[in-house]
Amino acid sequence: MFRRKSGWILLLVLAIACPVLSWAAATSTAPPKSATTGKGDSTPVNIYCCLPIPAYPGRWGINDATIKGQIVPLVRKVAKDTESDVIDLYTPMIGRGACVPDSVHPNGDGHAVMAKALFKALTGKDMPETAKDTGK
Numbered sequence: 058m059f060r061r062k063s064g065w066i067l068l069l070v071l072a073i074a075c076p077v078l079s080w081a082a083a084t085s086t087a088p089p090k091s092a093t094t095g096k097g098d099s100t101p102v103n104i105y106c107c108l109p110i111p112a113y114p115g116r117w118g119i120n121d122a123t124i125k126g127q128i129v130p131l132v133r134k135v136a137k138d139t140e141s142d143v144i145d146l147y148t149p150m151i152g153r154g155a156c157v158p159d160s161v162h163p164n165g166d167g168h169a170v171m172a173k174a175l176f177k178a179l180t181g182k183d184m185p186e187t188a189k190d191t192g193k
Contacts, residue, residue, distance in 0.1 A: 105178070106136035108147040110171070112161050113154035119161050144178040146171050 108129050112121040129147060136143045149170050150156065156167030163171060176184035 104139060104141045105144050106132050106139075106141050107144045107175075108132055110146050110150040110157065110163060110167070113157045114160060116160040142178075144175060146174055149174040 109124055109132070112119050112124055115121055125147070133143060135141075150163070150167065153167065153170060156163055156170060158164050173184045176182070
């Protein structure tokens with residue numbers, strides 16, 4: 058479980074082809090574990106590194122073997138180096154290929170699975186049902 062933090066939250070959810078990954082792999086300096094908003098206040102910005110979702114089976118040179126074997130460990134290393142928490146979006150999406158219709162990008166159902174995982178990681182609680190879902 059994550060420690061409760063106050064202030065702003067910055068989620069690092071990287072697209073697999075994102076140039077930031079090249080920077081993260083090549084740099085010897087890690088980004089700061091927290092920062093401020095830069096708007097004249099000292100409200101902290103807490104950084105969370107999110108693991109990417111699986112590819113089904115993959116496309117455009119993106120494949121699950123690379124995600125699981127290289128990208129996930131790299132994101133974990135950056136999180137460790139920056140003393141940031143990791144939010145696992147990979148595990149909740151395992152076996153949910155129907156939520157990733159083009160093999161790499163989640164659809165609305167995939168985003169809902171990811172939103173539930175993010176909510177649980179940030180609050181420690183299950184995401185409340187919407188009024189439409191509960192009939193309220």
